[in-house]
Amino acid sequence: MRLADEERVDWLRLIRSDNIGPRTFRSLLQHFGSASAALEALPTLARRGGATRPIRICPRADAEREMETAQKSDATFVASCEDAYPHRLATIDDAPPLLAVRGKLSALARPMIAIVGSRNASAAGLKFAERLARELGEAGYVIASGLARGIDAAAHRASLGAGTVAVLAGGQDRIYPEQHTDLLGALLSEGAAVTEMPFGWEPRAQDFPRRNRIISGLSVGVVIVEAAKRSGSLITARMALEQGREVFAVPGSPIDPRAEGTNGLLKQGAALVTEAADVLAVVEPILGQRTLTAREPDHGAPSFGAGEPDGDVRDRIIGLLGPAPVGIDDLVRLSGSSAAIVRTVLLELELAGRLERHGGGLVSLI
Amino acid sequence: MRLADEERVDWLRLIRSDNIGPRTFRSLLQHFGSASAALEALPTLARRGGATRPIRICPRADAEREMETAQKSDATFVASCEDAYPHRLATIDDAPPLLAVRGKLSALARPMIAIVGSRNASAAGLKFAERLARELGEAGYVIASGLARGIDAAAHRASLGAGTVAVLAGGQDRIYPEQHTDLLGALLSEGAAVTEMPFGWEPRAQDFPRRNRIISGLSVGVVIVEAAKRSGSLITARMALEQGREVFAVPGSPIDPRAEGTNGLLKQGAALVTEAADVLAVVEPILGQRTLTAREPDHGAPSFGAGEPDGDVRDRIIGLLGPAPVGIDDLVRLSGSSAAIVRTVLLELELAGRLERHGGGLVSLI
Numbered sequence: 150m151r152l153a154d155e156e157r158v159d160w161l162r163l164i165r166s167d168n169i170g171p172r173t174f175r176s177l178l179q180h181f182g183s184a185s186a187a188l189e190a191l192p193t194l195a196r197r198g199g200a201t202r203p204i205r206i207c208p209r210a211d212a213e214r215e216m217e218t219a220q221k222s223d224a225t226f227v228a229s230c231e232d233a234y235p236h237r238l239a240t241i242d243d244a245p246p247l248l249a250v251r252g253k254l255s256a257l258a259r260p261m262i263a264i265v266g267s268r269n270a271s272a273a274g275l276k277f278a279e280r281l282a283r284e285l286g287e288a289g290y291v292i293a294s295g296l297a298r299g300i301d302a303a304a305h306r307a308s309l310g311a312g313t314v315a316v317l318a319g320g321q322d323r324i325y326p327e328q329h330t331d332l333l334g335a336l337l338s339e340g341a342a343v344t345e346m347p348f349g350w351e352p353r354a355q356d357f358p359r360r361n362r363i364i365s366g367l368s369v370g371v372v373i374v375e376a377a378k379r380s381g382s383l384i385t386a387r388m389a390l391e392q393g394r395e396v397f398a399v400p401g402s403p404i405d406p407r408a409e410g411t412n413g414l415l416k417q418g419a420a421l422v423t424e425a426a427d428v429l430a431v432v433e434p435i436l437g438q439r440t441l442t443a444r445e446p447d448h449g450a451p452s453f454g455a456g457e458p459d460g461d462v463r464d465r466i467i468g469l470l471g472p473a474p475v476g477i478d479d480l481v482r483l484s485g486s487s488a489a490i491v492r493t494v495l496l497e498l499e500l501a502g503r504l505e506r507h508g509g510g511l512v513s514l515i
Numbered sequence: 516m517r518l519a520d521e522e523r524v525d526w527l528r529l530i531r532s533d534n535i536g537p538r539t540f541r542s543l544l545q546h547f548g549s550a551s552a553a554l555e556a557l558p559t560l561a562r563r564g565g566a567t568r569p570i571r572i573c574p575r576a577d578a579e580r581e582m583e584t585a586q587k588s589d590a591t592f593v594a595s596c597e598d599a600y601p602h603r604l605a606t607i608d609d610a611p612p613l614l615a616v617r618g619k620l621s622a623l624a625r626p627m628i629a630i631v632g633s634r635n636a637s638a639a640g641l642k643f644a645e646r647l648a649r650e651l652g653e654a655g656y657v658i659a660s661g662l663a664r665g666i667d668a669a670a671h672r673a674s675l676g677a678g679t680v681a682v683l684a685g686g687q688d689r690i691y692p693e694q695h696t697d698l699l700g701a702l703l704s705e706g707a708a709v710t711e712m713p714f715g716w717e718p719r720a721q722d723f724p725r726r727n728r729i730i731s732g733l734s735v736g737v738v739i740v741e742a743a744k745r746s747g748s749l750i751t752a753r754m755a756l757e758q759g760r761e762v763f764a765v766p767g768s769p770i771d772p773r774a775e776g777t778n779g780l781l782k783q784g785a786a787l788v789t790e791a792a793d794v795l796a797v798v799e800p801i802l803g804q805r806t807l808t809a810r811e812p813d814h815g816a817p818s819f820g821a822g823e824p825d826g827d828v829r830d831r832i833i834g835l836l837g838p839a840p841v842g843i844d845d846l847v848r849l850s851g852s853s854a855a856i857v858r859t860v861l862l863e864l865e866l867a868g869r870l871e872r873h874g875g876g877l878v879s880l881i
Contacts, residue, residue: 274768399768
C-alpha cells in the first residue's frame with residue numbers, strides 16, 4: 150500500500166490542522182474514508198461541537214511547502230497505512246499518521262530495541278550502554294533512542310554500523326541537542342531519524358514525553374540503563390508497558406541516585422539486564438512467535454452518514470461528560486445512542502478543542 | 516529445657532569425637548537417647564561399620580578443660596535442645612549441637628537478619644551495608660554476619676547499639692581477622708559471638724563455608740550486599756535457600772565485578788533490596804504468621820535395640836551404597852530392612868568414616 154502524492158498532502162494537511170492528534174486523525178479517517186473528505190467536514194463538525202471560533206485547517210500551500218522542504222532535506226513522509234511504515238509502531242493507539250524520515254527506510258523494517266537513560270550518566274552507565282548497543286547490533290537489532298546526551302548518545306554511537314534510529318522531539322531541521330548534529334548525520338547512513346513534528350518545529354519540554362511513545366512504539370523492548378526518579382526514561386518505560394512492549398532495566402547501586410528509577414522498575418517486575426543475552430532471551434521468542442498485524446479498526450468503521458446526531462442526542466451525550474474520564478462504551482449505554490452517533494459527537498467535541506482522550510477508550514471534557 | 520552439667524560435658528565429648536558431625540550427633544542422640552549412651556556405643560558401632568582403627572573418642576578431661584576455658588572467657592555452651600539456643604537455627608538439618616556463645620544470650624532470642632558481602636567492597640557497598648544494618652537494627656532486628664573485612668564489618672559496626680551477632684569460623688579465642696578483635700569486643704555488649712568450633716581452633720579455608728550455614732540458619736533472611744562470582748557470600752545465599760530462608764540481593768552496576776554475584780541472584784529470583792523497607796516487607800509477615808517449632812525428629816526416633824543389624828543385612832545395605840548419593844528411603848525399600856536397621860548401619864559406617872551425608876536424605880560411600 151502506498152498513498153498517491155495528492156493523498157499524502159491531504160494527510161499532512163489533516164494532521165497539521167488544529168485539535169487533531171493521532172487518535173482524532175484515525176477516527177476521522179475511519180469516519181470519512183479519506184483525509185480529503187475529513188478536511189471538508191471539519192468546519193461543520195467543529196461548529197457542532199461548540200467551537201467558539203472557526204477551526205484552523207492547514208492550508209494546502211503550507212502542506213505543499215512542508216513537502217518541498219522535506220524533499221530538499223532528503224526526508225520522506227511515510228504514512229501509517231503504508232508498507233514502509235514501521236510495522237510495530239503502526240500497532241499503537243496513537244501512532245503518528247505521518248512520520249518524517251531521513252536516512253535508510255529499510256532500517257525501520259528491522260526489529261528494534263530501544264536503549265534509553267539519563268543525560269548525566271555515570272561512566273559505568275555509558276560504558277554499559279555502549280556494550281549493550283554494540284552486542285544487540287551484532288545480534289541484528291536496530292537500536293532506537295532519543296539522541297539525548299548521556300545514555301542515548303552512547304547507544305546511538307555504538308550502533309552506527311549496525312543501524313540505529315533517532316526519534317526526534319522537534320522537526321527534522323531542529324536537532325536537539327545541537328551538539329549531536331554530527332552524530333545524527335553519521336547515523337543516517339545505516340539508520341534513520343524520524344519525527345512526527347513539522348519541519349521548523351523547535352522542541353519544547355512537553356514534546357519529549359510525547360516523543361518517547363514513538364521510541365517504545367518502534368521497539369520490541371525498551372532497556373532503561375540509568376534513570377533517576379521521575380525521569381523521562383521512566384515515562385518511556387511506562388509507555389512501553391502500556392503498549393505491551395517488554396521493559397528491561399539495568400541494576401545499579403542503591404547509593405546512586407541515577408539507579409533509583411531502574412531499581413524501582415526492577416522491583417515492579419522489569420526484566421533485569423546485565424548483558425545482551427538477557428534481552429535476547431526475552432525478545433527472540435516474541436519475534437519468533439508473534440506475527441504483527443496492524444491494529445484492527447475499533448468496533449468496525451462506520452461509514453459517513455451512518456447517522457448524524459441531532460441536537461437533543463448531542464446534548465444528552467455532552468451532559469454525560471465531565472472532567473472525570475468516562476468510557477466510550479458507558480456513553481453509548483447511558484445515552485441510548487448508537488456507537489456511531491456517540492463517536493461522531495466525540496469527534497465534534499474534539500475538533501472544537503473540548504474533548505480529551507485518555508487512551509483505553511476513556512474521554513473527558515476539557 | 517536445660518542440660519545438667521554432666522550431660523553438657525557428654526554432649527561436648529560426643530561432638531568433639533572423630534567422625535561425628537551435627538547430623539551424626541542427632542542420629543546418635545535419637546538412637547541412644549543420651550550422649551553418654553552414645554559415647555558408650557561408639558567403639559562397637561565403628562568397628563561394625565568397618566573402621567580400620569579404633570574411633571577416637573574425646574576424653575572427658577579434654578571436654579572438661581574446654582568447659583573451663585570457656586568459663587574463663589565468659590563463654591557458655593548452649594545445647595540445641597535448650598531454650599537459650601537460637602530457635603531458628605535449631606530448625607536446620609545440621610544445627611550445631613553445641614554453640615559456644617560470648618556476649619548477650621538474649622540477643623540470640625531476637626529475630627535476626629544476616630547482612631553479608633565481599634571483603635574488598637566498594638565505598639558504595641560499605642555505605643549501603645551500614646545504612647541497611649542501622650535501619651534494620653532500628654526496626655528491632657539483630658544483624659548476623661561473619662566478622663569479615665568489608666561488608667560484614669560495616670554491617671556489624673552499624674548495628675553495635677541495636678545488637679549484632681558474629682558467627683566465627685574458628686574458636687572463640689581465635690578471632691579472624693585479628694584486626695577485628697576490637698570490633699568483636701565491642702559487639703559483645705549488646706550482641707554475641709557464636710561458634711561451633713572448639714577453643715583454640717584456628718580457622719582453615721574450609722571452615723568458612725561451613726560456618727556460613729550458621730549465619731543463614733540463625734536468620735529469617737539473608738541480604739547479600741556485594742558479591743563477585745563464586746564468592747563465599749553466594750555460598751551463604753545457597754545455604755539460605757536450602758534452609759528455606761529468604762534471600763535478598765542488592766543490585767549493582769553490570770560493569771562492577773562485585774555486583775556479578777548479586778545481580779545473578781536477582782536474576783534467579785532473589786528479592787531486590789534498595790532500602791530496609793524492602794526487607795521488612797518480606798520478613799514481617801513471616802514472623803507474624805509462622806510459629807517456629809524445632810525440627811521434628813525424622814520418622815520417629817527408634818529406641819536403642821529396635822533391631823540390631825546382622826552381618827548379612829549390613830552387607831546388603833553396604834552393597835547398595837556407592838560413591839553416588841542415594842536416598843535413605845531407597846535404601847530401606849531396596850534392602851527390605853526396616854528404617855531403623857538401615858539408619859543403624861549408616862550410623863556405623865559414618866562413625867567408621869566411610870559415609871558421607873549430603874542433606875535431603877542422601878548418602879554415599881566415601
